[in-house]
Amino acid sequence: MTLQSIMDEVRNLPGTGEVIAVIDPATEEQITEFTDGGAKAVEEAVSRARESFEAGVWHGLPGSERAKILWRAADLIDEYATEIAQLDSINTGMPFVQAHSIVGTSAEFFRYYGGWCTKVNGIAHDVHMTGGITGAHSNMHGYTLKEPVGVVGLIFPWNGPIFNACAKLAPALAAGCSVIVKPAEETPLSALLLVKLLAQAGVPDGVVNLVNGYGHTAGAALSEHPDVDKIAFTGSTEVGKKIVQVASGNLKKVMLELGGKSPVLIYDDADLNTAILSAAMGIFVHSGQGCISGSRIFVQRGVYDQVVEGIAAIANSLKLGGPKDEGVHIGPLISQKQLTRVMGFVEEGKRDGVEVVAGGSRIDRPGYFVHPTVLTDVRPDMRLYQQEIFGPVVPIMPFDDDDQVVAMANDTTYGLAATAWTSDVGRAHRLAKRLDAGTVTLNCQMVFDHAMPFGGYKQSGWGYEHGREGIEGYMKTKSVYTQI
Template sequence: MTVRTVLDDIRRRPGTGEVIPVIDPATEDQITEFTDGGAAAVDEAVARARATFESGVWRGLPGRERAKIMWRIADLIEEHADELNRLDSLNAGMPLIAAQMILPTCAEMFRYYAGWCTKTEGNAYDVQMTTGITGSAADLHAYTLKEPFGVVGLIFPWNGPIFNACAKLAPALAAGCSSVVKPAEETPLSAIVLERILAEAGVPDGVVNLVLGYGHTAGAALSAHPGVDKIAFTGSTEVGKLIVQAASGNLKKVMLELGGKSPVLIFDDADVETAVFSAAMGIFVHSGQGCVCGSRVFVQRGVYDQVVEGLAGMANTLRLGGPSEEGAVIGPLISQKQLTRVMGFVDEGKRDGVEVVTGGHRLDRRGYFVHPTVLTNVDRGMRLYQQEIFGPVVTVLPFDDEDEGVALANDTAYGLAGSVYTQNLSRAHRLAKRLEAGTITLNCQLVYDHALPFGGYKQSGWGREFGKDGIEAYLQTKTVYAQL
């Protein structure tokens, strides 16, 4: 499919709700539009998914056959890399090179979980017990079964459209689930291509069902739908709480990958040049629109001024621009709504006495661009310190010793990620245990592997994605006893 074909396809899709514009965040121009499918589209999609699950057209396939199809999906993702890269780059405003770096992981996600299709076995036990009915001794054979959850709703965000779709679809398909997927209303374009890829690879019709619409219409209807057995959501903590409430009707299971306010601890003995570069990229990449971005940097006093100066230098060096602008490494914020949110935090901080070392303003050009911003003299009670901004804004605070640094890092409602920079390996591994977060990186940032689990502590989410934990999230365990 060409980009033009996708733009025409989405415009023609039926719906019953509001017409939603799709905006290029680098230019503020409308690139296409679509009609909100709303609750009616969700009802139809859930019915199709339920029918395929009950028929066994997908979950009933031998694991090796599902694996072959998933390998084909991976091959097709690579074959369609050019249009997928250009669509995500256009739709999310990210530099093309960023999209190109993400896509290989999407294909590998399907290959990795294809391997799990034949490995979802349970366990067997021999049990000797006194039965409650006869009071006599009995020998039993017992075993566990791993079974797909059923119909799952997959809701993913705008900050990595094709990546987030694959991260949820690959384990759900490997487990044998049928699904209804809803991309963010801001970034639906690459999902159209992925839908075609699934069909071409041999996924039976109705096993994966795409629904387009707003979060408060289609997303809310999917979260509350009595025909859905589980919801997997990536997005803000605020919306995650709404999903939990909506899911309570039929007590559907919920997996949440939510917000973060990730701390970065830089000690006096750190390789400061590496720490500054990594910390700067760890918050300014994708204009800070990443759940694991290190938005709170804590620096031991001996190198505090050096780190602040270095972060400001990086903020002033990194070039901002749209996908087609040569040399651009940072794109715009996703929307006017997000721009207003980010600048609201910064402007409020200025009024409260925060020192803006650099940035703190919108670029004087078209597009939702905010200059990478470094803030000091920040009070820990301030809203911009406590809440996730999801923009290229970092606060930098000093600390004296390890205990104070840990206390500052853990002083948050979030717990998604954390980073430590120190040459002292004992300290590094000691802090890995003390920091309250699901992923800790030592002398590096923004690293992950899809074979290892990912998820948050505290209000950063429920459950884990990736690795064995990722497929377990889409499986239920059944225990069977048989008297011999």
């Protein structure tokens, strides 16, 4: 399976809707195209998934057998790591080294959740009930069963195609579900190869089904389909709300991993060299296109100028370029649409009196490149402060004490991640309790582990991925009582 063969196969996928161009964001050139599958493709995929689920060809296997297949899938992902990384690199513009490292992390999802196939069990409980229908005292035994939720639609975004696909597919398959995979229309390439590798690993026909198309066509049809039992979505809060609305038809379960406006708190007693570098890369890596990117930085006033200067220096030193360029630190934004959005925030800030300390402009070359941008004099009422930009743009604000910075950090509708840099261990753990975020990192940033649950507070999402919570999100619990 070569790069070209995958792009050719994407081009030949059946569909009935609009022809969608796939663009290399580093060159603005078309690399392939495909036809939107739309509602027809969704209907066929859901039918295949339902048939496979009802037949029990996957969830009917012993957990140990499913585990072996998921481990084989992980081995195949490692075997094809170069091809997968090439696909995601050309499709997203990220440096190849970054894309390759993500593939290895993605494969581990299948090993981690393969281990859970034999370990998710219910509970047993002796029931001592007084009363009941007969009014008599009864000794009963109770136990619970963990069962797969059924047919699941997996909708994932363009900013980390293989990672987001594996983060959802591995627990859903470990739980015994049959799935429909819908990648973002901007990044369809690696999903096709992944589905092929799962089949090669031994996942039965009809258990994993791929559909391609726009969110408002294929994604909407999948979200509202009455024979889909659950939707798991990663993307914007705006789209997440729409999914909740259309999913209400059959009250399907919904898992949402949504946007963020994650605060980074830097105190004057922090290891500033480490904090400055981490805070800078925490927003500039992947051109800020990460849901947990530290997109608001708060610095204690005594070291404010030093931190601003340090982050601006890093912003000015980073080399931007495409996958084929040498020595590149970060790549482009994903699309013209995203470029227009990001620059719209920056231009609005300039009109509102924000000071541009670094960047603030598009790079003069083909591709959707934006210079890493550092802003000061940003007020809490500005969109720059409140809304997710999803670009390499960061406002830096001063603070004086704990109460003030916690109030500033929590002043957002989001609650995905937060970071605090301080040498005061007690203060760090007190902040962890006070910050409204599903993930808090202390004296570290952008940290991840397959066994740790990941989810958001407030409008950053519903439910949790990763860890035990990740597989239980694809299961339902049945309580059973029996007379002794």
